[in-house]
Amino acid sequence: MKSEPDEVSIDDALAAPGKIVPWVGVRNYQARNFMRDAMRVGDGVLFYHSSCAEPGIAGLAEVASTAYPDPTQFDSGSKYYDPKSTPDNPRWMLVDVRATHKTRLLSLPELRSLPDLAEMQILKRGNRLSITPVSAFEWRCIIQHIQ
DNA sequence: GCCAACGTTGGC
């Protein structure tokens, strides 16, 4: 799951109450569907810093709730406000994410250098999704290299 | 700041 560290960094997440952050602001249907349909409480999460000086995996986390409506879509003062969404028929969902560890930065160039990760979705050309699945094989590879 | 790549919008 990508987060801009200027918005929510791994340090911010670890400092939050219960180390939990609600993953607000996702406004892409595919990314929403991953949270709504594919994620289960306890699933592992790679906390990825994007749009920053050193993009890469900065920590580990886990899914901490099932999906529920993103409250920011109803808040006209929020930059994530969506006037086309209503509480009766919410368009955007999110899950809570609980940070578990800060890791050394596994930088984007380092990720790209690992042959086992060649098929990883986040590394595919043109990928812009802020949430992408990670295979068990890729997860093990990353956990090994992060040590 | 640039720009490739992709998603969304809206006229037809």
Add this chain to the structure above:
DNA sequence: GCCAACGTTGGC
């Protein structure tokens, strides 16, 4: 339903 125009993402 097509597709041009526009907006966004995100690495560099």
